[in-house]
Amino acid sequence: MQDDGLYAALLRRGMTRRSFLGFSAAMAAALALPASFAPQIATAVEGAKRLPVIWVRGQSCGGDTEALLRSGDPTAVSLFLDVLAVEYHDSLLAVAGADAELARTSAMQLYPNGYLAVVEGSIPDGASGAYCLIGGRPAADVVREVSAGALATIAVGSCACDGGVAAAGWNTTHAGGVKGLVGGGKYMALPGCPVNPVNLASVIVHWITFSALPAADLAGRPLSAYGNLIHNQCERRPHFEFGEFATEWGDQGAQEGWCLYKLGCKGPETMGNCPTVKYGEKISWNVRAGHGCIGCMTPSFWNEMGSAHKRLPAPVFFLPNLTADMIGGGLLAGIGGVAGLHAVGMGMRFKRRRVIAARDKAMAAVGSAVASPAALETEGPQAEAGPDGGRAPEAGGASPAGTLDAAERGAAAEAALDSGAPAGPEER
Amino acid sequence: MTALDDVRITPAAAPAPPTASTEATAAHGHPVIDRPHDRVGVYIWQVPVRITHWVTAFCIVTLSLTGGYIADPFLIPPGGHVMTTIRMIHIIAALTFLVSGAIRTVYLLFGNRFARWTAFIPTNRKQFTELFRQAGFYGFVKSEIPKVLGHNQLAAAAYLALFALLLVETVTGFALDGLMGAEPGATGFAWLRELFGPQMLRLVHHLSMWLILAIALFHVYSCVLVDHIENVGVVTSMFTGFKFPTREEVVESRDGGVEVLEQAVKRAEG
Numbered sequence: 001m002q003d004d005g006l007y008a009a010l011l012r013r014g015m016t017r018r019s020f021l022g023f024s025a026a027m028a029a030a031l032a033l034p035a036s037f038a039p040q041i042a043t044a045v046e047g048a049k050r051l052p053v054i055w056v057r058g059q060s061c062g063g064d065t066e067a068l069l070r071s072g073d074p075t076a077v078s079l080f081l082d083v084l085a086v087e088y089h090d091s092l093l094a095v096a097g098a099d100a101e102l103a104r105t106s107a108m109q110l111y112p113n114g115y116l117a118v119v120e121g122s123i124p125d126g127a128s129g130a131y132c133l134i135g136g137r138p139a140a141d142v143v144r145e146v147s148a149g150a151l152a153t154i155a156v157g158s159c160a161c162d163g164g165v166a167a168a169g170w171n172t173t174h175a176g177g178v179k180g181l182v183g184g185g186k187y188m189a190l191p192g193c194p195v196n197p198v199n200l201a202s203v204i205v206h207w208i209t210f211s212a213l214p215a216a217d218l219a220g221r222p223l224s225a226y227g228n229l230i231h232n233q234c235e236r237r238p239h240f241e242f243g244e245f246a247t248e249w250g251d252q253g254a255q256e257g258w259c260l261y262k263l264g265c266k267g268p269e270t271m272g273n274c275p276t277v278k279y280g281e282k283i284s285w286n287v288r289a290g291h292g293c294i295g296c297m298t299p300s301f302w303n304e305m306g307s308a309h310k311r312l313p314a315p316v317f318f319l320p321n322l323t324a325d326m327i328g329g330g331l332l333a334g335i336g337g338v339a340g341l342h343a344v345g346m347g348m349r350f351k352r353r354r355v356i357a358a359r360d361k362a363m364a365a366v367g368s369a370v371a372s373p374a375a376l377e378t379e380g381p382q383a384e385a386g387p388d389g390g391r392a393p394e395a396g397g398a399s400p401a402g403t404l405d406a407a408e409r410g411a412a413a414e415a416a417l418d419s420g421a422p423a424g425p426e427e428r
Numbered sequence: 429m430t431a432l433d434d435v436r437i438t439p440a441a442a443p444a445p446p447t448a449s450t451e452a453t454a455a456h457g458h459p460v461i462d463r464p465h466d467r468v469g470v471y472i473w474q475v476p477v478r479i480t481h482w483v484t485a486f487c488i489v490t491l492s493l494t495g496g497y498i499a500d501p502f503l504i505p506p507g508g509h510v511m512t513t514i515r516m517i518h519i520i521a522a523l524t525f526l527v528s529g530a531i532r533t534v535y536l537l538f539g540n541r542f543a544r545w546t547a548f549i550p551t552n553r554k555q556f557t558e559l560f561r562q563a564g565f566y567g568f569v570k571s572e573i574p575k576v577l578g579h580n581q582l583a584a585a586a587y588l589a590l591f592a593l594l595l596v597e598t599v600t601g602f603a604l605d606g607l608m609g610a611e612p613g614a615t616g617f618a619w620l621r622e623l624f625g626p627q628m629l630r631l632v633h634h635l636s637m638w639l640i641l642a643i644a645l646f647h648v649y650s651c652v653l654v655d656h657i658e659n660v661g662v663v664t665s666m667f668t669g670f671k672f673p674t675r676e677e678v679v680e681s682r683d684g685g686v687e688v689l690e691q692a693v694k695r696a697e698g
Contacts, residue, residue, distance in 0.1 A: 217618075218618060218619070218622040219622065228609070229607055229609065232608060232609065240511055241509055241510075241511050241512045242506055242507065242508065242509060242510060242511070242512075243501055243504060243505075243506040243507070243508070243509075243510030243511045244506040244507075245501055245506070258506075261501065262501060266627075268607070269607060269627055269630065270626075295627075298625060298626065298627075299625065300625065304625040304626075304627045304628060305627050306627060311499060311500065311630075312627070312630060312631050312634060313627050313628075313631055315631060315635060324631060324634050324635050324638070325500075325634075325638075327635070327638070328634070328635060328637070328638025328639075328641075328642075329638070331638055331639070331642050332638060332641055332642050332645060335642045335646050336645060339645065339646060339649035339650075342566070342649075342653075343649070343653065345568060346653060346657075349568065349571075350656075350657070353571075
């Protein structure tokens with residue numbers, strides 16, 4: 001294919017001037033730029049040379065490539081096939097084996113620091129990287145090598161961003177994202193399962209227009225696409241505010257198009273632009289189709305988001321049916337039960353103490369040796385035989401033994417009070 | 429005498445050992461020796477401490493009910509701005525709690541000896557042993573309840589856990605509010621969402637509620653229990669500010685002492 005610039009390539013593909021300007025406006029919108037940027041984008045894309053791309057796949061299902069090729073969106077497809085010069089993509093190459101390797105290495109030599117590296121799929125480093133080999137070499141080595149000479153490295157799809165499904169659960173292959181393999185170069189994450197082709201196109205057009213990647217958040221995601229909560233853009237949001245929720249699949253609420261919040265939609269915790277950009281020529285997206293968001297644009301969503309059909313993840317990950325409310329409600333009921341039993345125990349203890357105090361009082365009344373209030377007070381703890389009891393107190397209230405005797409005296413006086421007896425001559 | 433400057437004695441002036449103090453005051457004909465079993469009103473809880481207590485209690489109930497609806501919309505039939513209204517109540521209650529918590533924090537630093545942080549964090553051996561003596565009392569191991577005017581150390585430890593949980597609720601609440609784009613959560617707590625992820629924050633926010641409710645339930649039970657045992661008016665003290673121990677008990681309490689008794693008697697007589 002001759003290389004006479006993007007605009008010529010697009011016209012050859014049958015794109016009209018009108019649809020080209022429409023493409024520019026759509027890209028400006030996808031980048032959250034004002035419409036006044038559309039001419040600038042058009043000018044930049046017209047004058048640009050085709051941008052070489054090396055597309056590396058690690059542990060990937062190929063879904064991101066499929067999403068791009070089958071998007072049905074002529075702008076995205078033409079961008080991929082005509083605007084970009086895809087020098088290497090193992091699924092799309094006509095050649096295979098050593099020739100494919102040669103295509104990659106020669107492209108890297110031909111465009112030093114002049115190509116975009118796109119990585120799809122997670123990169124495992126378990127078993128020294130043996131779980132994923134490209135041309136007999138660990139995928140991590142290939143990605144490191146390719147991204148070292150790239151203008152920028154773009155991770156497409158959740159797997160390339162954080163390990164995705166391969167990193168879920170026990171993460172047998174010790175899979176992870178590509179961020180750690182990008183040695184100080186420019187990096188952009190485009191999570192999603194699959195990535196929305198419009199977001200990939202908009203990032204590339206931003207690069208062509210401004211020679212820079214769009215502004216990103218802490219996870220490296222472009223704010224233009226991942227800066228808003230899906231919940232805030234959702235067409236079912238009014239039903240949320242009105243408390244109108246589908247409670248079962250296919251029930252009346254679901255047929256009415258009510259909010260899928262109770263069916264575990266993760267829109268309220270996921271940042272993305274699915275509701276506005278949609279998929280498949282802006283025809284639909286999953287919430288419009290009737291299933292809640294699964295939060296695929298959130299880092300580590302397989303582990304973080306919990307069940308796709310429940311609001312909260314399970315607190316104990318190996319007990320998926322144990323909900324937070326079961327734990328909390330059980331705790332509350334348990335505390336209530338313990339308090340009830342404790343109250344019964346305390347009641348029995350203090351009833352016994354009152355009985356003893358009453359007996360002591362009776363003994364004092366019949367004129368035994370115990371006559372003074374001080375002696376009456378010392379009887380209680382002795383009869384109680386508590387850990388501190390049994391100590392013979394000295395005559396008189398303020399003994400040098402100090403606090404313990406004082407405490408016992410107070411409690412005995414209180415016990416006497418409870419039984420209705422006067423605690424001492426001073427009382428009242 | 430105003431409510432604020434009552435019974436404010438520096439913690440450095442620790443109460444003297446009961447025996448020594450009673451002997452020393454006996455020479456002066458002190459009321460504690462003259463009439464040790466007379467009850468005297470001791471001002472324990474200052475006005476803002478009581479107000480923030482009830483505001484916090486009200487907010488915890490409101491936040492739990494509205495938060496329960498937000499977590500799982502139930503009972504209330506659809507129609508009207510149900511979720512909007514309940515989320516608004518939740519946020520208003522959260523901000524009310526925040527103001528209340530800030531005021532209580534000020535009193536944690538500058539309140540009287542029963543409200544200050546020194547009443548919560550054990551700083552001496554006596555406070556530490558009281559923790560275990562109180563636990564022993566609850567566990568039917570010890571027969572006597574430690575003598576204390578303000579919080580006992582086991583309760584104080586529970587309240588420290590409660591404060592920590594309320595702080596967790598506040599921080600995760602702001603981080604979750606920030607998801608919707610509301611400041612200051614959107615930018616100020618973005619690092620938290622980055623670190624734990626939104627679902628983990630939501631789970632922690634939810635589980636903390638259950639823990640707070642569990643602590644609150646046991647708090648109510650233990651207050652009623654101790655009210656029965658100590659017989660000094662624990663429950664009413666959170667309305668009136670006063671407890672009514674005997675003069676002897678005031679002197680012998682860990683956070684009491686002769687000075688506290690003298691002030692209380694002075695207040696009662698003057």
